[in-house]
Amino acid sequence: MSEDFLLDVQIVPATSHDYDEVMSISGGIDCGLDYLPVSYHKWLADPQRRMFLAKFKKQVVGFVSLLVVDGGEAAVAQKLRVALWMRGRGIVRLIQKHLSDTLCPRYREVTKVRLATSEHVPPTKLSKYQLIHSKVVVSVILPHDQLDHAVKLLKHRVQSAYGKQPLDALTPEEVLSLFENSRTAERLLPKGLLIQGWLPLSTHKSNLELLIQRGIVWFHSEHCEKTSDCESTTKSGDTSVTISSGFLSLGTPPISVPLGDGMHRFDIDLFGTDPVSAKKHILHQLIKGVQLLPLGAGVVCIFYAETSLHDELTNFCQGLTKFHFYKEQNVLEQDIKVLARH
Known part of the structure; x- marks a missing residue:
């Protein structure tokens, strides 16, 4: 189709x-887990955020949203x-150009634009990003009548394998x-x-303060690993032990989504590669998240983790109902000058 029609897109x-x-x-956006319906008006009031429409x-x-x-x-x-x-007609490219045109004069210190996508990134896209x-x-999806069972099941799996080691949320x-x-x-x-x-x-202080204001639940833990080749070790008998950099998790407060039947979305972002810590963090985040749910609500729990943890987490969730959400999360970054050219 001719791109002339884009001249009529504002x-x-x-x-x-x-x-x-x-x-x-x-x-159908985000498989019914779109949080824009409850975020739209809040985002309009955010001075650090701008929202744009394409109109034909x-x-x-x-x-x-930017x-x-x-x-x-x-x-x-x-x-x-x-x-x-209207997909496949150049609308996205037009929006991207407008973003660069908006950023350059208004936010002169901005040098790059990021986005997270669920799509596999083809080589052609990597020429731009x-x-x-x-x-x-x-x-996994946990209707209201399955919540107690799910928490008990995961708690049993953690405690029977690794013992009771409670985590405390960070202030x-x-x-x-x-x-x-x-x-x-x-x-x-x-x-x-x-x-x-x-x-x-990034971990810029302003970003951390932004997340704190949003009520994100933070857990951080250290764990020990036996090692013979580590940066710093302490001797305990004949065993070399190192304290790793630990494990971090962020739990987003459950948010109502269009899936229906009082369903909420609960995102748990995991940082680290230790499977034992990952399971403990999921359990404690889930306990916290369930406490924040309205009476009678259910939840779709989404875990984001390093690729090496996929099999461990899949096995950990056996017995719970899988939800057909995205399988991967890719973070892309683009220099604003490159964005302007496209």
Whole structure:
């Protein structure tokens, strides 16, 4: 099709009056777990965020949100969507150009744009974006009448195999203190990225404060491993023991989604490669998350983890009902100058 029709597509700021139209092009997004319906109006009030619509003949055919992060040095594109009947016609490219045109004069310190996608990244796309990191996604659905059983099942699996070692959620002060040492981010976070619910961030203090304000639940733990080749060891009998950089998890407060029947979405982002710690963190995050659910609500739990943990987490969730969500999470980054050229 000729691209002449793009001349009739306008990119305009989103308003509260556009809500219904944006929702009309959002059916089936994120397998029914789209959190934009309950976030839309909150995002409009966020001074660090801008939201744009693509309109064709005054009808909404596209949407994207742009959040400035990393102390103003980067921006994250979120919830990009195009109406089903307009896909493949260059709408995304038009939106991207508008983002670059908006960022350059308004946010002069922004040098890169990131986005997280569930799609496999083809080589052609890598000519425009740099693939920063990939994680596996494991998800289960727990209707209200299965919640108690699920928690008991996972608790039994953790305690019977590894004993009782409770975790305590970090306070805001402890979160900030954890990342004062730059080596924490280097060891825990691939590429230094703290990926929270598809939002890829650096550990800049402003980002940590943003997540604290959102009520994210943080768990951090250390674990010991037997090793003969480690950076720093202590002797315990004949066994060399090292204290690893630990394991980190972030739990996003459950959020209502269009799936129906009072269902909520609960994202748990895992950082680290130790399978024992991963299971403990999932258990404690789930316990916390269930406590935050409204009476009678169910939840879809989504775990994001390093690829090496896929089989361990899949086995850990045996007996729970799988949810057909995405299988991978890819974080892409693009220089804003490159974005402007496309």
